[in-house]
Amino acid sequence: MSTQPIIFYDIPSTAPGCAWSPNTWKIRYAFNLKGLPYKTTWIEYPDIADLCKSIGAEPTMIRKDGSPYYSLPVIKDPNTGAVVSDSARIADYLDATYPNLPKLMPAGTETLQRGFRVAAESATDPLTPYVIPAVAHILHPRSKEYFVRTREERFGKKLEDVVPTGEAHDVAWKALEAGYAKINGWTTPGSPFVMGDTVSYADLVIAAELQWCLKAFGANSDSWKGMMAWHEGRWARLISDLQRYEGPNEDVHA
Template identity: 40%
Template sequence: MPEPIILYDISWKVKGKSWSPNTWKPRYCLNIKGIPYQTVWVEFPDIAALCTKIGAPPSATARDGKPVYTLPVIYDPNTQTTVSESTKIAEYLDEAYPRTVALVPRGPQVEEFQRASEKLLFGIDVLSIMVPGVYMSLNEASQPYFRATREKRFGKLEELSPAGSEKRAQHWEGVKNTFHRLGEMLQGNAEQEKLLFLGGNDVSYQDIRIASILMWIKAIFGEDSKEWQDVVSWDGGKWARFTDVFRKYEAVDSGSLAKL
């Protein structure tokens, strides 16, 4: 039995649960593969210091040349390897644990779907709805950092999609259209619905990307919320059936807090 991999995830107000779509990607991968792991929870302002401490490579470089550190990051004690960024983590897990189910498909069709889905899933409509909700869900230790960094990109959080406003309704309609276009990409024939990217019952990393966004919405708004009930009703209930595929892979360990 291998030693547990360490998965670094972002803290929020709900203990023992995960919310970030980016950290849900490796969590789904680990759960599907059945690889033991333990979560370490990190506050937003501590991410750069934590990554520097454990030797995690930056996930990007800013315009001024400074490294940008983000989560997820994993540390694998079995190979003494630290990996940053969700897609690289998925690729690493496929390579390092070849006896587990392979999740990252290859080929031109995969790359085309990935580019299109990335553009749709992180468009302005989704972000305008979700970013203010994330802010309200974070611990006080993370809120000032999150507000400062996100308002540089999006403007004042309270003005992105105010509750009850026409602006919010338009963004939510945009989210609905985004998922409709994703559904069209996955469309099967008239006789048999195609839920998953590869068809059949084989989950791939492309499906995990979508499932992680859906988990984000459910985590931030709650399973009983109007927002989530809207999502699972779209496209004739397609996204309810899609999320049902992933329910058995939603385990989250209680984990521990990061020590800097």
């Protein structure tokens, strides 16, 4: 099959390299790991729903009130005509459609990989009140207004009031470190990746969340430097080992 570049819809930012979302980072890594050509189309937050409807992308989920919720990543594959939304579904699609390229989920590990994703994201849940407010500062103006308004509705408070402080911060940050310690304990000591020497979707899940932190906090922040020192530099090594799969720097300006 001759492969035309797959259209990859992502959300821009002012952070270096532009890409910041953990969900889209999973697929950015996936494209580069598989060696698939792709072209990023940057979509601001207020335009996501209309974009998805216009290209026939399924909603990511249905809200409790029955209304559809659209989010990125979404891909449009000109080689097959497929439009696929949601990072997990996209990963499944890429492995099924391009099986002769490196597998994101090696045969027989699919269920374990999906379970790992859910468990890892649950273990690092204490990140949310730190990263969400920080993300607002790296978005372009139209996306920032949408993001702040919708997240404040979700939290029921101003974003600046979401960040833990004082004793609450001490408790939350220790819980976050413990969450990463739990993930570290699920891997083979001394091995660079979850499956030993083989990169898989599980590693992309961890690294995508770390990219979220890097872009939101900034490389020179105490928060990022502290995370990179955890567990004898385990997460710094993972980011370094996967750097070759980050793809090109795609800075986009407002």
